[in-house]
Amino acid sequence: MTISHRLLSAMDRLVPAPIAEAHCDGPCGVYDPASARIAGEAVLSMTKKILALDMSADGAHNTYARYVAIKEDQAEDVKRELCILWHDYFKPEHLEAYPDLHTIFWNATKQGSTCKTTVSVEAAETLMGMIENIHNMFWESKGRDIPWYTAS
Numbered sequence: 001m002t003i004s005h006r007l008l009s010a011m012d013r014l015v016p017a018p019i020a021e022a023h024c025d026g027p028c029g030v031y032d033p034a035s036a037r038i039a040g041e042a043v044l045s046m047t048k049k050i051l052a053l054d055m056s057a058d059g060a061h062n063t064y065a066r067y068v069a070i071k072e073d074q075a076e077d078v079k080r081e082l083c084i085l086w087h088d089y090f091k092p093e094h095l096e097a098y099p100d101l102h103t104i105f106w107n108a109t110k111q112g113s114t115c116k117t118t119v120s121v122e123a124a125e126t127l128m129g130m131i132e133n134i135h136n137m138f139w140e141s142k143g144r145d146i147p148w149y150t151a152s
Contacts, residue, residue, distance in 0.1 A: 031089040033135045039077035040131045041152050043115050044124040046071035051119060072116045078127065079112040085138060098137055108134060 050067045053060055086105040095101055108130040114123050132148050139146040 031085055031138070033081070033085060033131065033138050036078050036081035036085070036131050037128075037135065038151065039074045039081060040124070040128050041150055042074035043071055043078065043112075044121070044128060045152060046074065047115070047119055047121055047124045051121065068119075071119075075112045075116040075127075078115075078131070079109045082108050082112070082131075082134065085134065089138070090141070094141055097141065101137070104130070104133060104137070 046067045050064065050071065053064055053067070055061070055064065082105060086101075086109075090098075090101055090105075098104070108127070111123065111127045111130055114120075115127050128150075135146075135148050
């Protein structure tokens with residue numbers, strides 16, 4: 001072991017480098033809009049459950065708080081998953097085939113924010129439609145015909 005190696009090892013023990021996490025700075029090349037779809041479905045489901053909740057029932061306030069937290073977390077997940085596709089998968093050459101790509105993603109992520117701040121089935125259904133549009137663009141860009149489906 002050289003002296004420089006020992007010195008660097010000692011420095012690393014004293015001041016270790018922070019752990020860095022990222023989806024894909026690799027880039028790994030593994031992308032799929034399914035994660036956004038699943039999170040979008042949870043937003044829609046929680047929205048419906050919130051609106052159907054009988055607030056006079058025992059424990060309803062606790063249930064309400066849980067449903068809202070889940071809805072908002074899942075809406076944030078939609079935004080994160082769409083941003084990964086937008087920033088990491090789609091490249092400048094995709095703009096030729098999809099000239100409105102940036103507007104589509106911008107509006108979809110904004111719709112995710114709307115779903116976080118409201119309790120609207122219409123808003124959640126609109127978000128799902130936007131995710132479906134992105135699903136279709138994504139798979140078309142890969143030359144694959146993957147049909148849209150929902151788990152619920």
